[in-house]
Amino acid sequence: MMSIGKASTAYADLPHIVAARERIENLWAAGTDYSKDIVDDARSNNRMLHLDLDLTGECKLNCFYCDRTPDRYNSVPNRVELTTAERLDLIEQARNLGATTVEFPGAGEPMIDVGFWDIIAGVHGHGMTPVIFTSGYHLDRSAADRLFQLGATVFIKHNSSDTHIQDKMVGLAGYAEKANAGLHYLLEKGFNQSIPTRVAVDMVVTPQFNESKDFEEVVELHRWCRINNVHNYIVTLIPEGRADRAAMILERERSNNMLEAVRKVDEQEFGLTYKPSRPMSGGYRCRQVNVGLFVNLFGEVYDCNGLGRFLGHVRCDSLETIWNSKFARHVRTPVQDGFCLLRERVWDSVQSSGMERKLHLYRRFEGRHGADEVVERGLHAMHQGEETPTVVPSAGSV
Numbered sequence: 139m140m141s142i143g144k145a146s147t148a149y150a151d152l153p154h155i156v157a158a159r160e161r162i163e164n165l166w167a168a169g170t171d172y173s174k175d176i177v178d179d180a181r182s183n184n185r186m187l188h189l190d191l192d193l194t195g196e197c198k199l200n201c202f203y204c205d206r207t208p209d210r211y212n213s214v215p216n217r218v219e220l221t222t223a224e225r226l227d228l229i230e231q232a233r234n235l236g237a238t239t240v241e242f243p244g245a246g247e248p249m250i251d252v253g254f255w256d257i258i259a260g261v262h263g264h265g266m267t268p269v270i271f272t273s274g275y276h277l278d279r280s281a282a283d284r285l286f287q288l289g290a291t292v293f294i295k296h297n298s299s300d301t302h303i304q305d306k307m308v309g310l311a312g313y314a315e316k317a318n319a320g321l322h323y324l325l326e327k328g329f330n331q332s333i334p335t336r337v338a339v340d341m342v343v344t345p346q347f348n349e350s351k352d353f354e355e356v357v358e359l360h361r362w363c364r365i366n367n368v369h370n371y372i373v374t375l376i377p378e379g380r381a382d383r384a385a386m387i388l389e390r391e392r393s394n395n396m397l398e399a400v401r402k403v404d405e406q407e408f409g410l411t412y413k414p415s416r417p418m419s420g421g422y423r424c425r426q427v428n429v430g431l432f433v434n435l436f437g438e439v440y441d442c443n444g445l446g447r448f449l450g451h452v453r454c455d456s457l458e459t460i461w462n463s464k465f466a467r468h469v470r471t472p473v474q475d476g477f478c479l480l481r482e483r484v485w486d487s488v489q490s491s492g493m494e495r496k497l498h499l500y501r502r503f504e505g506r507h508g509a510d511e512v513v514e515r516g517l518h519a520m521h522q523g524e525e526t527p528t529v530v531p532s533a534g535s536v
């Protein structure tokens with residue numbers, strides 16, 4: 139990664155920074171830049187904008203913080219993974235519901251899914267934006283070219299500029315150099331030449347590795363992102379999977395301090411003003427729960443790939459039926475605007491885990507309003523074949 143010093147006020151005149159003073163979402167990655175008015179309009183027209191879709195559970199890395207729950211690994215006994223054809227069909231269904239983005243948040247490393255290129259081409263062919271989260275381990279120059287032609291936006295992992303720390307965090311020697319080369323290919327190709335940008339770095343901040351008293355590394359990466367028109371997805375850990383322990387996420391106060399350190403840089407060096415929304419730094423606000431659905435490896439549907447409230451199963455019902463079910467409407471009624479229930483409940487010391495957590499709201503809803511047949515059918519389908527392992531594969535000690 140390019141090294142930089144303290145920014146001068148000249149950076150406040152960069153075109154993407156000027157555009158962000160009009161609309162902060164101009165600094166978010168293309169395909170995820172849902173502003174409040176876009177979300178409000180979609181809500182009033184019951185339009186779905188965003189599909190999150192898991193691809194393969196395979197991954198060559200072994201990140202000590204990986205948030206995947208057991209249902210996001212391959213080969214869960216008696217659960218049948220979606221095929222590429224089924225995924226392509228879901229993409230078309232999402233398009234018919236109004237979707238403009240299909241995001242691939244995992245489950246493992248999306249780029250090594252056998253259907254990866256057909257699926258990205260399918261999204262592009264429907265005029266939607268493919269958004270890919272990748273470790274960057276398999277991102278060579280020709281893949282970067284191909285992704286560029288297919289209109290993709292890429293979130294690439296970058297936890298530390300110290301290659302030793304980066305390798306340690308993912309449990310694989312030599313990873314950091316490959317991922318840094320991957321980021322270089324994206325910039326060389328021009329993924330950061332549009333507004334909004336088509337490239338983001340994903341940095342998870344953990345007390346174990348990359349947190350320091352004044353968050354120097356976070357601030358430095360943030361500044362580099364701003365100067366280079368790279369979306370800064372700098373966040374505290376999602377307490378799920380291997381990270382489902384309070385000790386692995388920054389305390390609430392530390393998280394607030396981190397957001398404040400970033401906000402000051404934005405205000406003083408880039409002339410950007412906003413109210414930060416924990417847990418996202420830099421003024422980013424997740425609004426996906428109001429406008430999207432997440433489908434996991436086996437076709438189980440949730441509101442988001444983090445917390446995940448179970449909504450149904452695509453092998454029993456169409457995406458449209460699930461989107462319009464009474465429980466799904468109930469889940470997306472409160473305006474999210476950046477609020478991350480999953481992290482907040484851990485900071486509030488609410489105890490629950492696994493599937494119990496994913497069904498908690500439904501059980502309360504059921505008690506008050508009666509069962510939702512779409513959720514019930516989905517649960518039946520999931521349990522029919524189920525023998526969900528209760529243990530997440532361990533990353534070993536860190």
Ligand SMILES: C[S@@+](CC[C@H](N)C(=O)[O-])C[C@H]1O[C@@H](n2cnc3c(N)ncnc32)[C@H](O)[C@@H]1O
Nearest residue numbers: 204205243244246247271272273340375376381
């Ligand atoms: C599950 S990964 C899948 C994509 C790819 N294998 C990767 O790691 O980039 C998707 C994104 O979630 C991030 N992630 C993984 N575990 C996390 C956690 N506990 N909290 C926050 N983000 C996490 C990863 O860094 C990555 O950017």
Ligand code: SF4
Nearest residue numbers: 197199201204246273
């Ligand atoms: S977070 Fe790490 S271990 Fe988990 S899927 Fe991504 S690269 Fe693989």
